[in-house]
Amino acid sequence: MSLPAIRMNAVTKTYKQGARVVHALREVTAALPRGRFTAVMGPSGSGKSTFLHCAAGLDTPTSGTVHLGEVEISRMSETQLSELRRDRAGFVFQSFNLIPALTVMENITLPFRLAGTRPDPAWLDEVVRRVGLENRTRHRPSQLSGGQQQRVAIARALATRPEVVFADEPTGALDPVTAADVLGLLRRLVDTTGQTAVMVTHDPVAAAHADQVLFLADGVIVEELLSPSAGEIARRISALGRRTAAA
Template identity: 75%
Template sequence: MATHAVRLNAVTKTYGKGVHALRGVTVDLPRGDFTAIMGPSGSGKSTLLHCAAGLDTPTSGTVHIGGTELSRMNETQLTELRRDKAGFVFQAFNLIPALSVTENVLLPFRLAGTRPDHAWLDEVIGRVGLGGRTRHRPSELSGGQQQRVAIARALVTRPEVVFADEPTGALDTQTAAEVLTLLRQVVDATGQTVVMVTHDPVAASYADRVLFLAEGALVDDVYAAGPETIAQRVTALGSRRAVAC
């Protein structure tokens, strides 16, 4: 079994005529770690996440999720990989309004035509704190509760890695802290791997490691850093970009 959950090797992504979103990014993301990705606006954060998750195709370079190389896969195979080996949590909760909490969480199995492990389902729903709300629909839940449903849906298939793109962007400060604490607990208690894009230094401080991008290149990283240290790094990157412009 590969020691990394995700590996990118010399990954580039170019759009149109010379718009370089990623410039030769090489990085290993270990299993069981919580990694945050930060950088100034336009630095390539979301592009990196999308390429790592198989949602977008690099212009060059290779991406592995576990031992699987994504560039060798066709679209059908990529769809199956995203369904089986990746979980997704986005700023928009992406829940189905007509479905209950349990039905939303079980949606990956419904789409795949497979049967869930109900013991694990119960554990996941309990872990995210929704045991008393399994029959509620999204409109009956707060924003934080809806994001907890999304996290449960991401975890229920036991993915290799959970990709989170600004998961607290639509939440107030207290609710965001609750969701981030939940993600931290999932990593610590179950060995889950989480890769999160965020613009918020406080959110990034929940991670084991923070990667910093600037103009599509990986330029720095820190381990077990607090919000102030992270904010200083991001400010420095923004200042460097302003001088370069």
């Protein structure tokens, strides 16, 4: 069996808020399979964004270890993490983070310009085709719809051939129809290219596109569902919310 795309072992993350210590993650252990789509859900304050940030090397655990493939990233320096994120991870956020003055193609290839490298032209054409932007490469972000801008962000994340694409509420700024279109694109990319995707979302409909859904509460993984329906996810989130409120 191949190594999981992401392995987290007893990961704890604490923050200080004044005199109070906040336990965002509490000894979380998880293995996220390669070539699959994983969604991470939980009530507000459950630790799901911290989970994503630690898994992606955007934040460093207080204790425990995180591996991206065979490489332990939890003890890397910021310089090493920057290089790893540039070369082996792709990121898609709720805000599209596009440069208004650049064209679609220039936005997609920006990571290569910053790294002083050149993209593989054949792969770049393939990525642009897969996200449906063949006729938009010379447009600027202001000339695109929200869904098209998010497609540019996804293409930019894929252009460097990352091992994992991390998405943090990628459809939060989109209307339901456009959100479904973007989620369908992510689903197809996983199915047709073997890409690994990890997505934080609050939306049961979005999470239902995933192969597995991890549920966090109070910084702990409390359940995992495989290929659940949106209704199953909504019921579980509702139950977790009631439990959190009663605690």
